[in-house]
Amino acid sequence: MTGERQAWLIRGAQPLGGEATDLLLVDGLIAAVGPGLTAPPGAQVLDATGLVALPGLVDLHAHLREPGREDAETVQTGSEAAALGGFTAVHAMANTDPVADTAGVVEQIWRLGRQAGLCDVRPVGAVTAGLGGSRLAELGAMADSAARVRVFSDDGRCVSDAVLMRRALEYVKAFDGVIAQHAQEPRLTEGAQVNEGEISGLLGLTGWPAVAEEAIIARDCLLAAHVGSALHVCHVSTAGSVEIIRWAKSKGWRVTAEVTPHHLLLTDELAASYDPVYKVNPPLRTQTDVDALRAGLADGTIDCVATDHAPHPTEDKETEWQAAAFGMTGLETALRVVHAAMVQTGLLDWAGVADRMSARPAAIGRLDGGGSLDGGGSLDGGGSLDAGGAPLHGRPLEPGSPANLVLYDPAVTAAVDPAGHASRSRNSPFAGMMLPGQVVATFLRGTPTVLDGKLAR
Ligand SMILES: [Zn+2]
Numbered sequence: 001m002t003g004e005r006q007a008w009l010i011r012g013a014q015p016l017g018g019e020a021t022d023l024l025l026v027d028g029l030i031a032a033v034g035p036g037l038t039a040p041p042g043a044q045v046l047d048a049t050g051l052v053a054l055p056g057l058v059d060l061h062a063h064l065r066e067p068g069r070e071d072a073e074t075v076q077t078g079s080e081a082a083a084l085g086g087f088t089a090v091h092a093m094a095n096t097d098p099v100a101d102t103a104g105v106v107e108q109i110w111r112l113g114r115q116a117g118l119c120d121v122r123p124v125g126a127v128t129a130g131l132g133g134s135r136l137a138e139l140g141a142m143a144d145s146a147a148r149v150r151v152f153s154d155d156g157r158c159v160s161d162a163v164l165m166r167r168a169l170e171y172v173k174a175f176d177g178v179i180a181q182h183a184q185e186p187r188l189t190e191g192a193q194v195n196e197g198e199i200s201g202l203l204g205l206t207g208w209p210a211v212a213e214e215a216i217i218a219r220d221c222l223l224a225a226h227v228g229s230a231l232h233v234c235h236v237s238t239a240g241s242v243e244i245i246r247w248a249k250s251k252g253w254r255v256t257a258e259v260t261p262h263h264l265l266l267t268d269e270l271a272a273s274y275d276p277v278y279k280v281n282p283p284l285r286t287q288t289d290v291d292a293l294r295a296g297l298a299d300g301t302i303d304c305v306a307t308d309h310a311p312h313p314t315e316d317k318e319t320e321w322q323a324a325a326f327g328m329t330g331l332e333t334a335l336r337v338v339h340a341a342m343v344q345t346g347l348l349d350w351a352g353v354a355d356r357m358s359a360r361p362a363a364i365g366r367l368d369g370g371g372s373l374d375g376g377g378s379l380d381g382g383g384s385l386d387a388g389g390a391p392l393h394g395r396p397l398e399p400g401s402p403a404n405l406v407l408y409d410p411a412v413t414a415a416v417d418p419a420g421h422a423s424r425s426r427n428s429p430f431a432g433m434m435l436p437g438q439v440v441a442t443f444l445r446g447t448p449t450v451l452d453g454k455l456a457r
């Protein structure tokens with residue numbers, strides 16, 4: 001994965017959108033940052049004039065589908081999509097076949113990620129055996145495995161049993177893990193197809209009420225506080241959820257949350273087309289919800305953006321609405337959508353994007369070397385590529401940090417064309433949409449995975 005490491009001098013990049021400067025990458029680390037750096041002998045030089053430099057993006061939530069649904073995605077193609085989207089670390093959800101609920105399966109996924117070598121694939125472990133919702137999976141064995149699992153989720157399903165949720169939260173305290181909850185009260189969403197509201201009435205489809213999400217989030221915040229453990233809320237989609245998380249954080253409880261790019265940009269009015277490309281779990285909501293999600297991400301109530309990249313083969317999506325699978329691809333468009341929804345609207349600057357798409361998700365995934373979520377210490381001395389057996393991500397673009405970074409051209413605008421995506425699936429809701437920006441280059445520990453907007457190897 002690491003291979004031979006050459007030196008790279010990146011000229012004239014704008015770290016976090018600031019003043020243009022040079023970055024020198026040597027032996028997997030950022031060796032120097034400053035104007036007018038000299039290229040050491042043998043170094044490759046990359047002209048980054050006009051490009052924003054951000055720390056490599058970290059995705060807390062993607063479905064890479066391997067093992068079991070290699071017709072939709074593999075760890076290889078998902079890693080390619082991630083690199084092209086500017087990601088250097090991606091968490092792979094556990095709802096594979098077999099389910100990632102043992103040390104053996106998470107190690108298999110982790111090894112496939114290392115073989116692909118394009119980003120650090122971080123397996124998420126299932127909370128309950130087989131995602132069955134009746135008994136805990138082998139959380140400790142997955143945490144102790146070579147994959148060093150710290151994030152556990154039954155995503156795709158909700159851990160709806162309050163006793164099991166409490167036990168899981170208690171269990172992961174021993175190794176500083178976090179339970180990532182897919183908040184969906186099952187009885188309130190039986191047969192649900194679209195957001196409950198005007199559109200569901202218009203279409204005659206079963207509605208998916210906001211309270212089905214909010215009730216579980218409220219319960220889980222209280223449970224996390226009760227046992228003093230860490231809860232992460234997946235794909236927050238309603239204004240009420242943002243309010244509940246804001247309240248929980250005001251109490252000092254260990255609650256973090258993510259929002260997807262699609263929930264930041266799209267509304268349920270798109271479902272009126274009856275095109276299942278807009279069918280997703282949780283469903284697209286209203287403009288009021290979109291506005292609250294954007295405000296929540298801007299003020300830090302929502303910690304981070306996570307893609308919930310959910311590839312599906314054409315036959316599972318291009319069918320009638322009720323029969324179609326839930327989910328959208330997102331790895332290759334995430335940064336562009338956040339640019340449109342948050343930066344062009346003036347809600348976040350590039351430093352804010354770096355925080356919400358790299359530093360904070362790295363901290364939640366326990367990849368930042370510790371401390372940054374709690375405002376505590378940072379790494380001493382620097383110069384390290386990993387912490388506690390897990391690769392380091394989300395570190396600032398400064399000497400001593402691992403050379404994980406993305407170079408992004410904010411000046412271009414182009415239509416999204418899923419036919420050109422590396423993902424094995426084509427179910428992008430942004431197809432044909434004009435979006436700003438392009439990922440020009442991605443570096444993983446000093447080695448380019450993407451150059452000139454294409455895979456480098
Ligand atoms: Zn989910």
Ligand SMILES: [Zn+2]
Nearest residue numbers: 093155156308
């Ligand atoms: Zn998901």
